[in-house]
Amino acid sequence: MDGGSGLNLLYAETLDAMGINRSRLRPSKAPFHGVVPGKQAxxxxxxxxxxxxxxxxxxxKEVLTFEVVGFRGTYHAILGRPCYAKFMAIPNYTYLKLKLPGPNGVITVGTTFQKAYECDVECCEYAAATTVSGDMVAQLEETIEDRSDAKQSGTLFEPTEARYS
Structure with a gap:
């Protein structure tokens, strides 16, 4: 559950584990930010x-559109705001519950605090390992170089005097 995410994400590894052929993928509209630190995905x-x-x-049961990503994650999928909207679901992060209307009453999906803690630990370990790896360092250096090149080339927005007629 990620109420801050504007996308539903599915990892290619999960898609493969489900036995779904990648030939079923449609071209995606645009890259996105915020999943890989300092880089667009x-x-x-x-x-x-x-x-x-x-x-x-x-x-x-609803059909959701997922953006399939080729990098590894600690989850199988991330359900974001499009999922919540389609299911009319309400997340409660304090109690680790997701509630949505069903044909015979409220459907409650939940987990234990122990499982949530284990997932957080795994996610932190993965993030730390990724940050220390040469790939992530190279990606961050490339991003910093791109930013400094943009400043030197004068492509950044610079305000000018307003002209009124």
Whole structure:
């Protein structure tokens, strides 16, 4: 659950584990920021997949569009605001619950604090390992060089005097 994400993300590794052929991917519209520190990420493509929450007696099923990314993550997928909107779901981060309307009452999806802690530890370890790796250092250096080149070339916005007629 990531209420701050404007995308539903699915990792290519997860797609492969599901046995879904990558030939089903549609071209994606644009790159996005905020997942890989200091760098834009370009998805491999988009795919529509059915997602179901609930029990056999009270469930909701909707088709969500996922941006499929080729880098590794600590989760299988990230459900963002498009998922919440489609399911009319309300996340409660304090209680680790997601509630959404179902045909026979409210559907509650939750986890334990222990599982959430384990996921956070794994995510932090992965982020630390990635940050220390040469690839991430090279990516950050490249980003810094790109910014300094932009400043030197004068392509940055510079305000001018306003002219009124």
């Amino acid at each position: 370009t998805p491999l493509g988009q795919i529509d997949l059915p997602v179901t929450f609930g029990t056999p007696s009270n469930y909701r």
